[in-house]
Amino acid sequence: MNNPNASLYDRLGGVYAIASVVDVFIDRIMVCPILNANPLVDEAHHRVPKAGFKYLVTEMVCMATGGPQRYTGKAMKDSHTHLKITPSEWTVFAGHFKAVLDQFKVPEAEQKELFEIVGTTRGDIVVEDAPASRKAG
Template sequence: MQPTSLYERLGGIYSIATVVDDFIDRIMIDDRLNANPHVNEAHHRVLPPGFKYLVTEMVGEATGGPQRYTGRTMEDSHRDLLITGDEWEAFIDDFNQTLDKFKVTQQERAELLAIVESTRDSIVVGPES
C-alpha cells in the first residue's frame, strides 16, 4: 500500500483552505508583523480573498495536491518588505497557533513546517531586529 500524500492526510483542498483562511486572518492583524511599515502597507494593499486563494494554491501544490501555484515567486513577492528574522519567528508563531487551533497532528505539522521553512531564505531579506 502506498503512503498517502500530505495533501490527502490534511483532508484535501477544503481542509487546507480552511486552515489558510484562519492563518491569513491571523497574520493580517498581527502587530508584530505590522510594526514593519512595508508589511503593514502590503497588508492594507492586498485583498485577503486573493491572498488566501494564492496561499491555498501554494499549499495544495506543496503538499502533493493537483493545484498549481500561479503567484509570484517568494523572493519577488517579499523582496521589498524587508522582513527580519524576528518577524519570521512571529509568522511561524502565528502558523503554529493556527495548526494548534485545528489540532494538526505532529507528523503533518512537522512536514508543513519544513515546507514553510524551505521558503525562509527567499522571504527574510531584512536585517535582524
C-alpha cells in the same frame, strides 16, 4: 487521513481543509501588530484584497503538499524581498502558523512536514540584515 503512504495533501484533508486553515491563518497575520509594525508589511497587507491573498496561499500550500492545484502567484523572493522581513518577524509568523495548526488539531507529524516545506522558503522571504527592532503600534 491516517494512511502514512498518502500524500501530505491528502493527510491534511485536501483543499477544503487546507483552505480553512489558510483562512484563519491569514486573518491572524494580517492584523498582527508585531508583523504590521514593519511598515512595508503593513502596506502589503492592505494593498491586496484578503480573499485573493488567501486564494494564492491556498494554491501554494496545496501544490507544495502534493495536491493537484498549481500556484499561480509570484515567486516568494519576488513578492517578499522588498518587505525586509526580519528573522524575528519570521519567528512570529511561524508562531501564528503553529497556533493555527494546533487549533485545527493537525497531527504533529503533518505539522513537522509543513514546517519543513515552509522552511524552504525562508531564504527567499527573510532579509537577514533587515532592521531588527520595530515598535508595534
